[in-house]
Structures are given as structure tokens and as C-alpha cells.
Amino acid sequence: xxxxxxxxxxxxxxxxxxxxxxxxxxxxxxxxxxxxxxxxxxxxxxxxxxxxxxxxxxxxxxxxxxxxxxxxxxxxxxxxxxxxxxxxxxxxxxxxxxxxxxxxxxxxxxxxxxxxxxxxxxxxxxxxxxxxxxxxxxxxxxxxxxxxxxxxxxxxxxxxxxxxxxxxxxxxxxxxxxxxxxxxxxxxxxxxxxxxxxxxxxxxxxxxxxxxxx
Numbered sequence: 001x002x003x004x005x006x007x008x009x010x011x012x013x014x015x016x017x018x019x020x021x022x023x024x025x026x027x028x029x030x031x032x033x034x035x036x037x038x039x040x041x042x043x044x045x046x047x048x049x050x051x052x053x054x055x056x057x058x059x060x061x062x063x064x065x066x067x068x069x070x071x072x073x074x075x076x077x078x079x080x081x082x083x084x085x086x087x088x089x090x091x092x093x094x095x096x097x098x099x100x101x102x103x104x105x106x107x108x109x110x111x112x113x114x115x116x117x118x119x120x121x122x123x124x125x126x127x128x129x130x131x132x133x134x135x136x137x138x139x140x141x142x143x144x145x146x147x148x149x150x151x152x153x154x155x156x157x158x159x160x161x162x163x164x165x166x167x168x169x170x171x172x173x174x175x176x177x178x179x180x181x182x183x184x185x186x187x188x189x190x191x192x193x194x195x196x197x198x199x200x201x202x203x204x205x206x207x208x209x210x211x212x213x214x
Contacts, residue, residue: 014195015147018155019099022188024109028154030056033112033187036148043140046133051119052141055173058112065172066162067108070184073164074104092199103157103186110186114156115173116142118180138182146185155190158183 037054045051057063078101081093107113118138122130146156162169162184169181 011147011151013197015150016155016195016198017157018188018190018195019103019157019186021191022110022155022157022186023191024106024111024188026111026189028111028187028189030058032149032152032154033114036145036152039148040141040145043144045137045141049120049137051137053117053119053179055115055117055175056112057115057173060108062172063110063113064108066113066169066184067104069165069168069172070107070159070162071104073161074100077161078104103159104161107186110188112187114145114185114187115169116145116182116185117175118182119178121178121180134180135182142183142185149187150195153189153193154187156185156187158185160184 033056041050041052057066078097081097116138118134120134122134142158146158149156160183163181166181169175169184170177170179175181
């Protein structure tokens with residue numbers, strides 16, 4: 001099979017963290033989420049563990065409760081980060097944080113909240129390799145899920161601030177103690193699909209060949 005490189009590169013380079021352009025009024029069919037999660041299951045996992053678990057929250061009351069949990073963790077942090085960005089003149093970061101505050105205020109309106117999880121938790125004091133293996137077993141699937149959404153005209157945003165109050169979210173959704181939440185993604189159709197590449201440094205400025213170079 002020959003891939004369309006231009007189309008593949010466009011998908012990879014324009015799948016953005018979408019907040020203000022999420023369409024809160026358009027329902028998302030369950031079949032699309034199932035298709036995207038089906039594709040995500042082709043992602044690699046550590047030792048072929050296949051410990052992915054996904055919670056899709058459609059119920060309006062639960063979405064509202066999750067949004068409150070998220071805001072408890074988000075608002076003070078985002079406000080302070082935004083203030084620092086404005087003081088330093090970092091306009092791009094200030095715009096991103098303004099968008100993040102918008103999402104925090106409106107998270108409950110996203111038609112779906114998707115929480116990727118892993119079966120199992122690292123033991124207390126586990127070495128870095130344990131965390132690397134766990135996160136490496138779920139985030140490739142999360143990114144595949146987001147790419148699949150983008151290809152179908154939907155957007156998402158990987159967030160983690162609700163994890164400050166992870167236990168409250170677990171109680172709300174009946175998540176067992178041995179299941180690890182790793183993120184929360186609001187999912188919706190997007191208003192328009194004309195997303196562009198973000199400004200990023202040239203690869204040569206972040207690469208080191210053979211050894212670290214100051």
C-alpha cells in the first residue's frame with residue numbers, strides 16, 4: 001500500500017488541541033467513537049499488555065460534575081500561568097491559556113467527555129521505567145484516537161487537570177481502584193476543519209546527535 005504522504009502529513013501536522021472551536025450543539029454518534037477507539041487499539045502497548053480502558057461520558061449531569069472537578073484543579077493554575085505569560089510578553093502562550101480558561105468554563109457543554117484509562121497502577125515508589133512503560137502503553141492509543149477524530153471532522157483536547165482530584169472523578173464514574181485515569185478529552189465536531197500548523201522551532205534546534213550538546 002502506498003500512502004498519500006501529503007494527506008498523512010496534513011493530518012499529523014494539523015490535529016490541534018481544539019477548545020473554542022468545539023461545536024457544543026451538535027451531538028456525536030456513539031458509532032464514531034467506537035470506530036475511533038477501534039482504530040486506537042492498533043497502537044502498541046508495553047509487553048503487549050493491551051490494558052487500555054475508555055470511559056465515554058455522555059450523561060449531562062455527570063459531564064457537569066466532571067466539569068466542576070476539572071475547574072477545581074484548573075482555574076487557579078491557569079489564571080496564574082496566564083498572568084505570567086502576559087507579564088513576560090509571551091503572546092502565544094497567553095492565547096493558549098485564554099483558550100484553556102474558556103474550556104474550563106465550558107467543559108460541561110462538550111457533548112462527550114472521554115477518559116482514557118489503564119488497567120493497573122504502579123506501586124508506591126515505582127522506578128521511572130514503570131511509569132514510562134505505563135504511559136507508553138496508553139498515550140500512543142490516545143493520539144491515534146485524536147487523529148481518527150480529526151479525520152472524521154471532530155476535535156478534542158488532551159487535558160489532565162481533573163487528575164488533581166482523580167478520586168472524586170473515580171467515585172463519580174465508579175472507576176475501580178486498580179484502574180488509572182490518565183487524561184480527560186472533551187470531544188465534539190469542530191466549527192470548520194481548516195486547522196493550520198502551529199509555530200514550532202526548527203528540528204535542528206532540539207536535536208542532539210550521538211551525545212547531548214549544550
